[in-house]
Amino acid sequence: MAPSTIPRSDPFADPIRMSENSEYAAGDTLPVGRDASLTLATDSLIVLEAKTTQAVPFFNVLWAELSDFDITIQYAKPTSKNVMRVASVNYLVEKPQQGYAKAWISKLLDRAYGESQRKKRIKVLINPFSGRGGAQKWFLRDIEPIFVAARCEINVERTLYQGHAVEIAEKMDTDAYDVVASCSGDGLPHEVFNGLGKKRNAAKALSQVAVVQLPCGTGNAMSWNSFGTDSTSLAALCIVKGIRTPLDLVSITQGNRRTLSFLSQSVGVVAEVDLGTEHLRWMGSARFTYGFLVRVLRKTVYPCDLAVKIDVPTKGAIKEAYRKEFSNHAPIEERRSSFDMETPGLPELQYGTVSSPLPSDFTPIPSSKLGNFYAGNMALMAPGANFFPAALPSDGHLDCVTVDGDISRTSAIQSFLAVEDGSWFNMPHVNYRKISGYRITPKGQKSGYISIDGERVPFEEFQAEVHRGLGTVLTRSGHMYEAEGVVPRTGQGS
Numbered sequence: 001m002a003p004s005t006i007p008r009s010d011p012f013a014d015p016i017r018m019s020e021n022s023e024y025a026a027g028d029t030l031p032v033g034r035d036a037s038l039t040l041a042t043d044s045l046i047v048l049e050a051k052t053t054q055a056v057p058f059f060n061v062l063w064a065e066l067s068d069f070d071i072t073i074q075y076a077k078p079t080s081k082n083v084m085r086v087a088s089v090n091y092l093v094e095k096p097q098q099g100y101a102k103a104w105i106s107k108l109l110d111r112a113y114g115e116s117q118r119k120k121r122i123k124v125l126i127n128p129f130s131g132r133g134g135a136q137k138w139f140l141r142d143i144e145p146i147f148v149a150a151r152c153e154i155n156v157e158r159t160l161y162q163g164h165a166v167e168i169a170e171k172m173d174t175d176a177y178d179v180v181a182s183c184s185g186d187g188l189p190h191e192v193f194n195g196l197g198k199k200r201n202a203a204k205a206l207s208q209v210a211v212v213q214l215p216c217g218t219g220n221a222m223s224w225n226s227f228g229t230d231s232t233s234l235a236a237l238c239i240v241k242g243i244r245t246p247l248d249l250v251s252i253t254q255g256n257r258r259t260l261s262f263l264s265q266s267v268g269v270v271a272e273v274d275l276g277t278e279h280l281r282w283m284g285s286a287r288f289t290y291g292f293l294v295r296v297l298r299k300t301v302y303p304c305d306l307a308v309k310i311d312v313p314t315k316g317a318i319k320e321a322y323r324k325e326f327s328n329h330a331p332i333e334e335r336r337s338s339f340d341m342e343t344p345g346l347p348e349l350q351y352g353t354v355s356s357p358l359p360s361d362f363t364p365i366p367s368s369k370l371g372n373f374y375a376g377n378m379a380l381m382a383p384g385a386n387f388f389p390a391a392l393p394s395d396g397h398l399d400c401v402t403v404d405g406d407i408s409r410t411s412a413i414q415s416f417l418a419v420e421d422g423s424w425f426n427m428p429h430v431n432y433r434k435i436s437g438y439r440i441t442p443k444g445q446k447s448g449y450i451s452i453d454g455e456r457v458p459f460e461e462f463q464a465e466v467h468r469g470l471g472t473v474l475t476r477s478g479h480m481y482e483a484e485g486v487v488p489r490t491g492q493g494s
């Protein structure tokens with residue numbers, strides 16, 4: 001039945017427009033039920049009843065459909081700061097209005113999804129042991145209802161042993177899925193990229209299937225960067241609404257192995273604090289602060305030979321490139337190198353492997369007093385750890401930071417404190433470059449730590465090479481990370 005304010009002769013008139021508010025175009029309001037209306041406003045759906053009004057952001061709208069008698073809209077409703085639950089509204093729609101209602105739903109879904117793909121086909125992997133072992137429970141409680149309400153097609157598989165996700169991704173039919181979503185820490189996405197990279201048509205598979213994380217682990221950097229959260233239900237909504245975004249992947253060659261890294265590589269204090277303080281797990285996250293301070297006070301150095309293919313050498317030029325990305329809406333194909341989709345396996349290595357002669361365009365960086373070598377493909381390594389505030393998903397570069405180990409203790413502690421908001425980028429003793437390849441060889445140390453995407457690898461030389469946009473992820477923006485960047489969003493300009 002039409003709302004009482006609408007003349008019966010014109011069931012499609014916009015009640016809001018007809019009263020005090022004229023910002024809604026004709027066709028944006030659907031009269032429903034006895035005395036209610038649904039209106040498409042600027043960025044939300046307004047549900048107006050006789051005595052109540054609620055605004056549902058379009059981003060939260062999961063689905064809408066019309067049956068013979070009624071319209072149902074399902075949406076994600078925040079029940080606390082970090083929790084979303086599926087909720088719905090349902091109203092009668094009179095028979096004569098059904099044609100109009102159909103067109104209205106189509107408009108609502110256009111606004112709700114924008115350029116994001118609807119009804120994604122998602123392969124869900126669950127690591128039952130990630131984090132504190134809650135992944136299975138969180139999937140059923142927080143994630144699955146959101147995917148189901150959004151009409152996503154889901155296929156769920158539990159990982160049974162270490163490396164299982166590599167095998168699953170290697171064998172999967174990439175024509176059957178749009179997304180592989182891991183209920184895990186950062187370990188499973190790393191395995192999924194590597195599994196897709198083992199396929200005969202690796203470049204095609206990596207461009208077809210978006211690899212995402214439903215944050216259930218101890219380290220959930222991927223979700224923090226792509227979606228700005230470690231809430232499982234909010235991440236599920238972000239996957240439903242996520243926009244396909246090419247992601248640079250990095251080939252690491254070490255010994256005769258070649259693996260793909262999507263997150264970071266570290267040698268020196270960060271690697272040692274991350275991997276060498278397991279015995280202090282009882283301290284919780286304080287173990288990182290403690291581990292760092294102990295090494296800084298001792299002025300620990302990690303001598304290496306380091307040679308780097310430098311692409312953007314100055315912080316000024318890095319900031320400028322970052323600022324430009326705000327207004328870069330280039331299509332997805334322009335954000336990847338043109339990989340030959342028919343070439344079997346991964347793209348050919350432009351710089352050879354770690355066993356090849358050192359490429360002539362690699363510049364040696366004096367590193368006999370190296371304290372920290374850290375190369376990042378994403379900005380946040382953990383919440384409050386914005387190590388690479390200039391990182392972009394598909395600029396074809398790794399962000400590379402080197403800091404000497406013999407700087408003053410005060411400077412070292414100041415830079416540690418400045419990591420949280422990314423302001424360490426501007427500190428004079430923090431060398432920050434955009435690079436596309438490097439070789440690093442530890443020197444004069446019998447043993448030590450090298451971390452690739454948070455996993456320990458042998459303490460021996462390795463080489464890295466960036467492949468622009470070889471992988472695919474989903475992000476909220478379609479082209480940037482959610483972390484605070486080197487240029488504030490308010491000052492983006494054109």
Ligand SMILES: Nc1ncnc2c1ncn2[C@@H]1O[C@H](COP(=O)(O)OP(=O)(O)OP(=O)(O)O)[C@@H](O)[C@H]1O
Nearest residue numbers: 130131159160161162163184185186187217218219
């Ligand atoms: N069923 C399983 N049993 C044992 N290990 C598994 C199983 N499934 C996956 N794994 C392994 O668990 C490791 C960690 O995975 P993940 O990133 O999900 O968790 P996490 O809690 O963040 O990790 P971490 O243990 O590094 O803190 C990966 O190496 C993965 O191969």
